[in-house]
Amino acid sequence: MMKNYDEFHAGDVVLQSGAVLGSATLAYATYGKLNDARDNVIVYPTFFCGRHADNEWLIGEDRALDPSRYFIVVPNLLGNGISSSPSNSLASGGAKFPFVSLYDNVRLQHRLLTERFEARRVALAVGWSMGAQQAFHWGALYPDYVERIAPFCGSARTSRHNFVFLEGVKAALKADQAFEQGAYRRPPTEGLKAVGRVYAGWGFSQAFYRSECDIKDLGFSSLEDFIVNFWESLFTRIDANDLLSMLATWQAADISSNTIYHGDLAKALGSIEARALVMPCDTDLYFPPEDSAIEVGLMPNAELKVIPSIWGHSAGALGLNKADVAFIDQAIKGLLAA
Amino acid sequence: MMKNYDEFHAGDVVLQSGAVLGSATLAYATYGKLNDARDNVIVYPTFFCGRHADNEWLIGEDRALDPSRYFIVVPNLLGNGISSSPSNSLASGGAKFPFVSLYDNVRLQHRLLTERFEARRVALAVGWSMGAQQAFHWGALYPDYVERIAPFCGSARTSRHNFVFLEGVKAALKADQAFEQGAYRRPPTEGLKAVGRVYAGWGFSQAFYRSECDIKDLGFSSLEDFIVNFWESLFTRIDANDLLSMLATWQAADISSNTIYHGDLAKALGSIEARALVMPCDTDLYFPPEDSAIEVGLMPNAELKVIPSIWGHSAGALGLNKADVAFIDQAIKGLLAA
Numbered sequence: 011m012m013k014n015y016d017e018f019h020a021g022d023v024v025l026q027s028g029a030v031l032g033s034a035t036l037a038y039a040t041y042g043k044l045n046d047a048r049d050n051v052i053v054y055p056t057f058f059c060g061r062h063a064d065n066e067w068l069i070g071e072d073r074a075l076d077p078s079r080y081f082i083v084v085p086n087l088l089g090n091g092i093s094s095s096p097s098n099s100l101a102s103g104g105a106k107f108p109f110v111s112l113y114d115n116v117r118l119q120h121r122l123l124t125e126r127f128e129a130r131r132v133a134l135a136v137g138w139s140m141g142a143q144q145a146f147h148w149g150a151l152y153p154d155y156v157e158r159i160a161p162f163c164g165s166a167r168t169s170r171h172n173f174v175f176l177e178g179v180k181a182a183l184k185a186d187q188a189f190e191q192g193a194y195r196r197p198p199t200e201g202l203k204a205v206g207r208v209y210a211g212w213g214f215s216q217a218f219y220r221s222e223c224d225i226k227d228l229g230f231s232s233l234e235d236f237i238v239n240f241w242e243s244l245f246t247r248i249d250a251n252d253l254l255s256m257l258a259t260w261q262a263a264d265i266s267s268n269t270i271y272h273g274d275l276a277k278a279l280g281s282i283e284a285r286a287l288v289m290p291c292d293t294d295l296y297f298p299p300e301d302s303a304i305e306v307g308l309m310p311n312a313e314l315k316v317i318p319s320i321w322g323h324s325a326g327a328l329g330l331n332k333a334d335v336a337f338i339d340q341a342i343k344g345l346l347a348a
Numbered sequence: 349m350m351k352n353y354d355e356f357h358a359g360d361v362v363l364q365s366g367a368v369l370g371s372a373t374l375a376y377a378t379y380g381k382l383n384d385a386r387d388n389v390i391v392y393p394t395f396f397c398g399r400h401a402d403n404e405w406l407i408g409e410d411r412a413l414d415p416s417r418y419f420i421v422v423p424n425l426l427g428n429g430i431s432s433s434p435s436n437s438l439a440s441g442g443a444k445f446p447f448v449s450l451y452d453n454v455r456l457q458h459r460l461l462t463e464r465f466e467a468r469r470v471a472l473a474v475g476w477s478m479g480a481q482q483a484f485h486w487g488a489l490y491p492d493y494v495e496r497i498a499p500f501c502g503s504a505r506t507s508r509h510n511f512v513f514l515e516g517v518k519a520a521l522k523a524d525q526a527f528e529q530g531a532y533r534r535p536p537t538e539g540l541k542a543v544g545r546v547y548a549g550w551g552f553s554q555a556f557y558r559s560e561c562d563i564k565d566l567g568f569s570s571l572e573d574f575i576v577n578f579w580e581s582l583f584t585r586i587d588a589n590d591l592l593s594m595l596a597t598w599q600a601a602d603i604s605s606n607t608i609y610h611g612d613l614a615k616a617l618g619s620i621e622a623r624a625l626v627m628p629c630d631t632d633l634y635f636p637p638e639d640s641a642i643e644v645g646l647m648p649n650a651e652l653k654v655i656p657s658i659w660g661h662s663a664g665a666l667g668l669n670k671a672d673v674a675f676i677d678q679a680i681k682g683l684l685a686a
Binding site: 169170171173174175177178180181182183184185186187188200201203204206207208209210211212215216217218219220222233237295296298300301 | 507508509511512513515516517518519520521522523524525526538539541542544545546547548549550553554555556557558560571575633634636638639
């Protein structure tokens with residue numbers, strides 16, 4: 011299989027926690043070309059359990075993210091199995107993999123853009139879910155460097171409720187003794203399937219299930235077929251320690267949790283100079299629009315635009331629903347034109 | 349310890365499924381006295397993992413459910429560990445316990461009221477969550493016998509989304525190998541704790557956690573304290589097979605799933621002659637008010653009254669939040685006066 015991505019080898023990276031990530035590797039894909047002014051960069055990070063190819067649904071010549079105009083960089087989240095992860099780290103793999111924050115991720119992405127590409131500006135940082143959280147980080151950590159951000163179905167800080175939801179996901183996995191505190195020799199399959207079943211209720215809205223979109227739109231034959239062949243299979247593919255590494259990153263996500271903002275979220279949000287378009291979905295169960303409204307209220311240059319959809323959190327996922335894709339794409343076109 | 353309830357021994361009961369529940373026992377508590385006309389009965393069934401004493405918060409001489417006026421009967425749900433349950437059945441205990449439906453439950457409750465008490469009418473069937481589902485069953489199965497129903501935070505039929513949420517709960521428990529397909533000799537504690545962690549995100553709303561009601565109102569010292577000492581401890585007390593029995597009952601709940609209505613929910617709802625007061629909480633994540641609005645729209649004599657609360661599904665739980673208790677009590681007073 012052809013490797014459709016490149017790697018940025020960052021050496022031994024001292025993480026925010028003080029721990030060292032040895033031979034840190036950031037895997038990334040690019041679309042389009044860097045212009046002579048080196049300012050047509052769009053950074054579009056991946057999401058929980060996603061990989062760069064899973065972002066391609068929003069990229070295209072007819073799309074806002076147009077590779078004939080922009081140089082689109084899709085960095086893989088640390089822990090996702092392609093960038094440095096528990097499953098691929100020789101020195102500190104498995105359960106020994108250190109905790110990495112989104113701050114660590116975005117600093118590494120910044121090094122990629124500045125050291126390898128010598129990019130002068132980021133025209134847009136955009137992403138879904140944990141990708142949205144990274145877009146927020148870009149805005150807060152590099153206010154002079156980032157012109158626009160478009161986080162959709164995500165937050166600047168993981169809410170307490172979102173944290174609790176993820177505690178359930180984590181507990182379902184760890185209830186499987188085959189997990190063996192991360193020292194498993196074969197995958198803890200029952201735990202990973204349980205993760206899928208727990209996630210199923212959260213990933214789409216009540217109205218999605220009421221309308222039977224799993225059958226009528228996604229083509230599954232029954233609810234059980236959807237749970238098994240969409241949800242369980244989504245997570246049985248993932249290495250359990252990778253999953254837990256990304257979960258820990260997500261639970262701790264907070265643009266103010268660093269020595270710049272010292273936990274002052276209002277200050278961090280207030281420091282985002284980028285023109286921001288924040289797009290929650292109005293039926294998202296764990297990044298609800300109320301949270302986005304609060305965050306937008308603390309940002310100097312932000313617009314809240316709610317995605318009107320019954321697809322819940324998955325309104326922004328994988329291009330599953332055409333109407334949502336069109337809405338998001340159109341909104342980003344507007345932002346890029348502004 | 350004094351036993352604060354009575355038992356109705358129903359003999360060998362043929363269930364809806366055709367299976368036999370041997371030596372079926374319905375445990376119940378009563379408050380107040382049956383009047384001479386035998387028509388002052390309020391039936392107030394318990395909820396998922398609840399027991400009769402857990403219903404007492406809504407009963408009192410200053411309350412709608414006033415034992416000086418009404419004869420209040422609180423039957424324990426089959427499977428709850430007091431009525432016939434996997435944990436207390438000699439002949440068919442543990443994983444061999446047969447599936448029981450809410451139809452089976454309410455038929456048995458009807459026998460209790462008619463055979464033991466010779467009650468002429470039910471003035472009100474009321475309940476929270478699965479208790480609400482039983483109140484709906486009372487209205488649909490005995491339209492001539494029930495004058496009023498007041499289901500709160502519940503539904504006439506378990507929605508597909510609610511079903512999926514419960515799949516997650518079930519999978520978290522079963523991921524624990526100590527469960528041994530129900531043949532455990534010691535409790536599958538990790539699985540039961542995982543149930544608590546999964547439930548934690550569902551049982552209250554996003555806004556509840558955003559407002560830190562777990563700390564500010566319920567007095568827990570931290571989110572983790574709340575998860576461990578409220579949620580985990582709620583479920584580690586429950587026998588795993590009992591829990592799964594009640595879950596199965598819940599997942600299958602449907603007032604039309606019987607030989608009276610043959611799966612025609614609209615017909616079943618349309619047959620509820622009782623004056624009905626249906627009270628969802630506007631932030632309930634698994635019995636959302638939209639579902640109640642749909643059901644009320646199909647009922648001939650029903651009012652929808654949304655509980656305005658950020659306590660989510662737990663607006664109707666255990667009297668945790670005074671404002672919600674006052675709202676519910678006041679509304680039921682109005683219904684009883686009508």
